[in-house]
Amino acid sequence: MDLKPETLAEIEAAIPKYPEAQSAVMPLLHAIQKDQGFISNEAAEWVAEKLGIAPINVLSVVTFYPFFRQHKIGKRHIRVCRTLSCAMAGGSKVCDKMLAEFETELNQVSPGGEVTVEFAECLASCGSAPVMLVDEDLHENLTVEKAKEICDKIKAEAKS
Amino acid sequence: MAIHPKEQRLVLKYADEPGYTPHIDSYLAHGGYDMLKKAVTMEPQAIIDEVKASTLRGRGGAGFPCGLKWSFVDRKSGKPIYLICNCDESEPGTFKDRQIVHKDPHQLIEGMMISCFANNVAKAFIYIREEMPYGAKILDQAILEAKEKGFVGDNVLGSGYSCDIVVHRGAAAYICGEETGLIESLEGKRANPRIKPPYFPAVLGLYNCPTIVNNVETLCNAVHILDLGAEGFKKIGRPNNAGTRIWCVSGGVQRPGYYEVGEMTLGELVYDVCGGPLPGRSIKAIIPGGSSMKILKNGERYKGKNPDGSEYDWGLEDIPLDYDGIAAAGSMSGSGGMMVLDDTVSIPAALANLMAFYSHESCGQCTPCREGSLWLKKITSRMVHGQARPEDVDLMLDVAGQIAGRTICAFGFAVAWPVQSYIAKFEDEFREYAAHLSDPNADRQAIKELACNG
Ligand SMILES: Cc1cc2nc3c(=O)[nH]c(=O)nc-3n(C[C@H](O)[C@H](O)[C@H](O)COP(=O)(O)O)c2cc1C
Ligand code: SF4
Ligand code: FES
Numbered sequence: 001m002d003l004k005p006e007t008l009a010e011i012e013a014a015i016p017k018y019p020e021a022q023s024a025v026m027p028l029l030h031a032i033q034k035d036q037g038f039i040s041n042e043a044a045e046w047v048a049e050k051l052g053i054a055p056i057n058v059l060s061v062v063t064f065y066p067f068f069r070q071h072k073i074g075k076r077h078i079r080v081c082r083t084l085s086c087a088m089a090g091g092s093k094v095c096d097k098m099l100a101e102f103e104t105e106l107n108q109v110s111p112g113g114e115v116t117v118e119f120a121e122c123l124a125s126c127g128s129a130p131v132m133l134v135d136e137d138l139h140e141n142l143t144v145e146k147a148k149e150i151c152d153k154i155k156a157e158a159k160s
Numbered sequence: 161m162a163i164h165p166k167e168q169r170l171v172l173k174y175a176d177e178p179g180y181t182p183h184i185d186s187y188l189a190h191g192g193y194d195m196l197k198k199a200v201t202m203e204p205q206a207i208i209d210e211v212k213a214s215t216l217r218g219r220g221g222a223g224f225p226c227g228l229k230w231s232f233v234d235r236k237s238g239k240p241i242y243l244i245c246n247c248d249e250s251e252p253g254t255f256k257d258r259q260i261v262h263k264d265p266h267q268l269i270e271g272m273m274i275s276c277f278a279n280n281v282a283k284a285f286i287y288i289r290e291e292m293p294y295g296a297k298i299l300d301q302a303i304l305e306a307k308e309k310g311f312v313g314d315n316v317l318g319s320g321y322s323c324d325i326v327v328h329r330g331a332a333a334y335i336c337g338e339e340t341g342l343i344e345s346l347e348g349k350r351a352n353p354r355i356k357p358p359y360f361p362a363v364l365g366l367y368n369c370p371t372i373v374n375n376v377e378t379l380c381n382a383v384h385i386l387d388l389g390a391e392g393f394k395k396i397g398r399p400n401n402a403g404t405r406i407w408c409v410s411g412g413v414q415r416p417g418y419y420e421v422g423e424m425t426l427g428e429l430v431y432d433v434c435g436g437p438l439p440g441r442s443i444k445a446i447i448p449g450g451s452s453m454k455i456l457k458n459g460e461r462y463k464g465k466n467p468d469g470s471e472y473d474w475g476l477e478d479i480p481l482d483y484d485g486i487a488a489a490g491s492m493s494g495s496g497g498m499m500v501l502d503d504t505v506s507i508p509a510a511l512a513n514l515m516a517f518y519s520h521e522s523c524g525q526c527t528p529c530r531e532g533s534l535w536l537k538k539i540t541s542r543m544v545h546g547q548a549r550p551e552d553v554d555l556m557l558d559v560a561g562q563i564a565g566r567t568i569c570a571f572g573f574a575v576a577w578p579v580q581s582y583i584a585k586f587e588d589e590f591r592e593y594a595a596h597l598s599d600p601n602a603d604r605q606a607i608k609e610l611a612c613n614g
Binding site: 017018019020022023024025026027029030051053057060061064065066067068079082083084085086087088089090091092093095119120121122123124125126127128129133136 | 240249250251252253254255257258283289290291292293294326328329330331332333334345346347348349350351367408409410411412416417418451497499501505510513514516517520521523608609610611612613
C-alpha cells in the first residue's frame with residue numbers, strides 16, 4: 001500500500017480516538033478513498049490487518065455504504081439530489097444538463113474522464129432546492145443555466 | 161437567512177446574525193459556555209431533573225421526552241456511559257441540524273457537555289452524515305478551540321470532570337439516522353438496526369454499554385433549559401410541547417427555509433411566514449415532519465376530542481404546529497421537515513419518488529422491508545411510466561400492510577405510511593392515474609421528472 005504521509009498520519013490519529021479498534025473502519029476507509037480514489041481489495045485487507053479484524057468485516061462495510069466504492073470514478077464527483085423537494089424544484093432537468101454537457105450517463109465516468117454524475121438522496125438542504133454536491137461543495141438553488149456554468153468551470157479546470 | 165418577525169429564535173438566535181462566525185470568540189461574546197460553567201457547579205441529578213421538568217421532547221423524529229430517556233440509563237452496570245449526538249440529518253425534508261452545525265457549532269458542544277456532565281459520560285460522539293464534509297471540519301475545529309479553553313477534555317473548567325468528544329463521519333446511508341443502526345455503524349459495521357428489546361440503547365447501546373442518543377437540536381436545548389430554567393422554558397409553546405422548534409419548509413411556497421417558532425398554527429407558518437403558495441397555485445397537501453410521515457390533505461377537516469373532552473374541528477391551516485397538534489390531525493411532527501405539495505404536483509409521482517428513496521435505503525435485514533420497498537418502487541415506477549395495472553392500487557396497500565409493524569426498526573413504518581396515507585387521501589387520483597396513463601399518447605415528461613427515478 002502506497003499511501004501519502006498525510007493519509008498515514010490521519011489513520012494513526014483516528015485509531016486511538018475509539019475505545020475499540022473496529023470503530024475506526026469508516027475513518028480509515030474515508031482516508032484511503034480520499035487518497036486513492038476508491039477502495040481496492042488490497043486496501044480492504046490492509047485496513048483489516050491494521051485494525052486486527054477479518055477482511056470480510058471491512059468488505060462488508062465497503063459494500064454497505066453508498067459512499068465507499070470499489071472502482072475509479074471521474075476526476076470530479078457530482079451528486080445531484082433526486083429526492084422529492086429537489087425533484088419538485090427541477091432537479092431532474094439539472095441532472096440531465098450535467099449528463100448532456102459531459103456526454104455521459106448516470107454513474108459512468110465521462111468520456112473525457114472529467115466527472116462521474118450520480119443521483120444522491122436528500123442532501124439536507126431542501127430549502128434551497130434543487131441542490132448538488134461537486135466533490136465537497138454544495139451548490140444550491142440550481143437552474144439549468146447555473147448547471148451549465150458549473151460544467152463550464154469544471155471543463156476549464158480539467159484543461160488547465 | 162432573514163429572520164421572520166413571527167419567529168421566536170432560541171437555538172438559532174445568533175446563527176444568522178451578521179458577523180457571527182463558527183469561531184469560539186463569536187460564541188463567547190454572546191455568553192457562550194456560561195451554562196456549562198453553571199452546570200459543573202450543580203449536582204448532575206439536578207440537571208437531569210431540570211431537563212425532565214422542562215418536558216423537552218426529542219427533535220429527531222419520535223418526540224420522546226428527553227429527561228425520561230436520560231432517566232432510563234443503566235447507571236448500575238459499572239460500564240461506561242456513552243452519549244451520541246445524532247447529526248445524520250437524513251430524513252428527506254430536514255435541514256435544521258445543518259444550520260446549527262455550520263453556523264453555531266459551539267452551542268451544540270456546550271449542550272453536549274452539559275448533557276454529558278449530567279449523565280456522567282466520559283466519551284461522546286457526534287455522528288455526522290458524510291454529505292456534510294464542511295460540517296465535520298467545523299466541528300473538529302470547534303472541539304479543538306473548546307479544548308484549548310478548558311470546556312472539553314480533561315478536567316473541564318477545573319471541576320475534575322473529564323469528557324472527550326469525537327466526530328465520526330457516516331458514508332451516505334439513511335439508516336444510520338436510526339439510533340441502533342447508528343450505533344452499529346459507529347462500531348464499524350453495517351448499519352443494520354438492532355432489535356428492541358433487548359437492545360435499548362439506554363441499557364445495551366454502543367459496545368453493549370448504556371448509551372444516550374439525542375438529536376442535535378435536542379442537545380442544544382439543554383443550554384436553554386439551564387438558562388431559562390424549566391419553568392421559563394415551558395412558557396414557550398403549549399403544555400407538553402415546550403420550547404421552540406425549527407421547522408424546515410420546502411416545496412411549493414414562496415419563501416422556503418428554516419424557521420424557529422414557538423406556538424403557532426400550521427397556516428401561520430405556511431401562509432404568513434413562508435408567504436403561501438407560488439402565484440397562481442394552491443396548496444394541495446403537506447407532508448408535515450419529514451418524508452416518512454403521513455400526508456395531510458388541504459380541504460379536509462381534522463376532527464376529534466381534546467384531552468379535556470372538548471371537540472376540535474380544524475382545517476389544514478388551523479392545526480397547531482407542534483407534536484400534539486399534528487398527532488391530533490393523524491400524522492407526526494417527526495423531524496420538522498415540512499414538504500409542501502402544490503396543485504401542480506402529482507401525488508402518485510411524488511410517491512414514486514419516495515419509494516425509490518426507501519427501496520434504496522432499506523438496510524435489507526428484514527424481508528418485508530427489503531422486498532416490499534423494492535416492490536413498491538417497481539409498482540409506483542410502472543405507474544409513472546404508463547404501465548399501471550388495474551390491481552396496482554390494491555396491491556400497493558397489500559404490500560404496505562405487510563411491512564408496517566413487521567420489521568426490526570421503524571423504517572418499516574416510514575415505507576408504509578406514505579403509501580397508506582397517500583392512497584387513503586388521494587385514491588381517486590391513483591385510480592384515475594392508472595387508467596389515464598395507460599394511454600400511449602399521454603405526456604409523461606413532468607411526472608417522470610418528479611418521480612426522478614430513472
Ligand atoms: C429510519 C429512521 C431514520 C432516522 N433518522 C434520524 C436522523 O437523521 N436524525 C435524528 O436525529 N434522528 C433520526 N431518527 C430517530 C432516531 O432513531 C432517534 O430516535 C433520535 O436520534 C433520538 O433523538 P431525540 O430523542 O433527541 O429526538 C431516525 C429514525 C428512524 C426510524
Ligand atoms: S425495517 Fe428495513 S431498515 Fe429497518 S432493520 Fe428492517 S430491513 Fe433494515
Ligand atoms: S430533497 Fe434535495 S436536499 Fe432534500
